[in-house]
Amino acid sequence: MKSLIICCLLLLTLIADHAPAGNPYYDFPETIIAHSQDNIKNGTLSQLLAICGYYRESMQYEDSLGAVKLSLASYKVTAAKPVIINEAGKYRFLLINEAHNRPQHRLFTKSLLKELYAKGYRVFMAEGIQQGNTLSAKGYPVSTDGRLLNEPNYASLLRYARKLGYKIYAYEYEPPKQTWDDSIKLDQYGSMKYLSYEPKDSMSVIRNKNGEITWLHYTSVREEQQAANIVKVMKENPGARFVIHVGYAHLQECCYMMTSQLKTLLNQEDVFTINQTNLDERRTILDTATGDIVSRPFFYLLKYKDQHKFYRNAEGGAVDLNVFNAQLKDSLNRPGYLWMDVEKRFPYYIPASQLKDGPCIYSAYDAAEYAAEGSNTIAKDVICVKNVNAAPPLLLYKGNYTIVKKMQDGSYSSFTANIP
Template sequence: MKIIYILCFLSLSNVLIAQVAKEKYQFSKDINAAIEKDTLAWKYQLGAVEYATSGYYREALTTWDKNGGGFKKLSAKDSLYFKNFKPKSAKEYIIERSKAEQIIIINEAHHNARHRVFTTSLLRGLYENGYRFLGLEALSDTLINDRKFPTIKSGYYVKEPQMANLIRVALEMGFTLFEYEATDGKNGKEREIEQAENIKKIIDENPNSKFLIHCGYDHVIEGTPKIKRWEKAMAGRLKKITNRNPFTIDQVTYSEKSDLKFTNPIIELVNKATSVVLIDEKGSLFNGLADNDKVDCQIIHPITKYISYRPNWLLLDKERKKYTIPKSKINQYPALVLAFKYNEYEHQGIPVDVVEILNKEEIPKLMLPAGKYQILIKNKMYEIVSIYTLTIK
């Protein structure tokens, strides 16, 4: 399992050195060519993140899974344990439970934009329940609360549109954002300690407030982490040094892979169209197998369905609308289409959505919330061949 987490432990400087090209949003063929040429041991992790950044969800999953892995069949003991639970809407449960919590920690896989979209779907309900602070492992931007939108310089993972949308929506709602990543490229135990201490500082300054923390991978673990040398992960350390018990949510374990042979069988057993948590008759949450002490609960995300060549969850519970780029705007293929919030492009803003159009027969739709946009269309040489203004009502 160690290889799966290599990307988490790389310093930002190492990641930036390994970036494919100066273009932040790329055609799929160029990302693939860079992966094939790369000699780094973790090239598939880096490549998966590059695919995710430019909106290629399926390709991101496929590339990540080239690292190998998979799940064994459930044992009889595990199957019996699983049968004690019934599904409930994850969004509804978390928002209701948040009323009695002060700190919620939810994780993501850095190559899986679905996790960022799900966290975004929680924001309105959490804000209504008193949450006012959002801590982001990915954020590196001291001016974010004044500027009110993220830029290319706001953090390595922030340039991915769905992470930027998470930030943008939170700011529009009134959340105060804060960064908490460890400094100077710290890894391992030192990193977990400093992350927890940075979060504690914000909590101590706002002792009566409520906090949502969005982290990567195993930082969400309260109990025993897979990597023993950590001793405790960020969430477990935060719990100890604040003497406050966070509600910890894992999105990674029960998310789809590129192929069913890599996908946890519980996802198929649950077989729901929406993201769920599992609860038994005593009100206890399913958090994996019976002896798991790592987190409070694990979300089971369903297998993605596609609308207009795009993942259905991009519509964010119908808060976003589908938009078809007119064929008259495209005079050569392939084309890369980027939708920026109006006036953000000139200030190094991040697109709300990105799509690649390979030919005139298959045109994927942009998924956009209401607002005014600048639409940029680039040719295969990354030259802007068309730019126009659009209003989504």
């Protein structure tokens, strides 16, 4: 009997050791922070936390932003989406940006796609997609298609675009080498200039006395090549309209930024640019006429009451529209932005029998994708449960799921779920 028990224990140990693993991007917040200390100031840590769903934690590693002051008496509050859809019919290219640690920007772009498709938009391009990806071959994104895509809402954006009928392309410039040849220290605060001799390229990073990045300057190599890649895709799709989901200031229609380079290649054809990043939910919007803080229950624009023009924030650069991000309340201990998804989600509570080993990470994968890709699969949703008595639900679309559970010791187990 003792021998039988020992054999059973050994078998269970072997099964646990060989349990299918989850995507390694989905980890405990303290582990991500401990492994990413060198990435705090360049924004990568904030992005890694957002990938795993630690939205509030990710904001702790962002620079502080001053209040935006304006007089609401001069403006009319207008929902952003109807204006964007109406204006989009006038253009061949619609470009909208994101902050890489803001999943709600991906969901807002997602909310536009169906109506844009009806307007003739047929190609979707995104900065987060790497060249050489397998999206077309597999029909869904995988971890190696781009680091940012591991954030479940980014992958959801791509899956939804494909479901609507969009052709999906990468446009990112990937230099032949990934490191700089040389660097020059500019001051005692850690400001640096990085140099590449062949091809000629450089980047300057200016920091203040607190070590915070206050200015980034690139030469135009990346911007030019991104624009050239977009034009190449355009030539492959004559007659199409294009939705391009870009990062940060690449959106600007001035200086050497990508959109400016694109317009040059298009003989100054006008394009439609929408900035989501400079008026995010952390910014305080102060009404100078009343002294009140302006509420933001939805994504909106401010339109001048006596003109056909919209508010432009100088920090947003040369763009057509600046979107005021919604300040959404959390619900069921999940970020409020998840509830604005145009595809309906359903709360799924982890069974009590699966909560006993907490704290744990639970990542929910499409069952068919996980069977094919294993740990290279991108989850539909991820949660971290630290208090088993207040476990938040996964928010899942209809379908069959493999839910992978990661314990603090790094071991994995899995179980299945169905959302009918």
